[in-house]
Amino acid sequence: MAEAELQHLREALDGFRSDFRRLRDEVGKVIVGQLDILDDTLMALIAGGHVLLEGVPGLGKTLLVRTLSDCLHLKFQRIQFTPDLMPADLIGTNVVMETSAGGKRFEFQPGPIFGNIILADEINRATPKTQSALLEAMQEHSVTIAGTTHRLGEPFFVLATQNPLEMEGTYPLPEAQLDRFFCKLLVKFPSTADMEAILDRTTEKKTQRAEAVLSGERIVEMSRLIREIPISNEVRRYGIALVMATHPEHELAADITRKYIRFGSSPRGAQALILGAKIRAILDNRYHVAREDLQAVAPAVLRHRLILNFEGQAEGVPTDDVVAQIVKNVKEPAKAA
Known part of the structure; x- marks a missing residue:
């Protein structure tokens, strides 16, 4: 790489770090703690992926998405998934309209999927038929209705939430759809100090509000x-x-893999691993990817791509334990076939 090109890259990466921190700090005005969750969410957004947030109610999953949308000059749409939600309620449909001449014509009425930041709240409460309506949108950034393909705006970021406790009346996401998520993040209960900060921000007169700091074009750049x-x-x-x-x-x-895993990660997992590691390297002021970067992002991008066998399900083995053992065991790079 020529010196001029290298200097240009350095300046671009300095701008990347600056904008990433601005966005993180702005979201941090509202969101207390959960820095790892916030960083991984921003990582997925910038990498062009989607995020699945799992946690019990009340931990701020929805607030995180709404605050993130406030920080970006992008269109935000919230979709509350319920058992009676139909695919047309999600992606839109053709409706019959009357022309000025008294004739009839079909006109496409877009659904709430036509936005930039989509909050799919409690996604596992919708039927598989409705869940599958998200597949094309998440992968192709488009939807097809009556043979016509409609492009979605860029960037297009789906952040879905699900409750791991209330399983009655829910429909677990199929493996094909889970694989479309760049990463799966586990939202944990806040610490005592974070709880105090949450109460200070939500029960006092003065409330914090995030301001828009980045555009959609900048996220694409x-x-x-x-x-x-x-x-x-x-x-x-x-x-x-x-x-x-x-x-x-x-x-x-x-x-542990041979004992408890039925199927491993797809190539999408490797893609997410590399892209996430590159972002981590940039934020660490480096111009190359290290093994430690891959190890750091491995749990978030691999945990939902491992399918447990019967024994693993029966014993309730966390896939994070499998990923941790893999990171510990794999010492040498695989030789090219």
């Missing part, structure tokens, strides 16, 4: 920039090895 960060062949092979080790039949599989 940042998404393109991360793909310019180099990654060595050795580190890339190490990332591949981490993904291969999630498959019980592979030679790199850990004992």
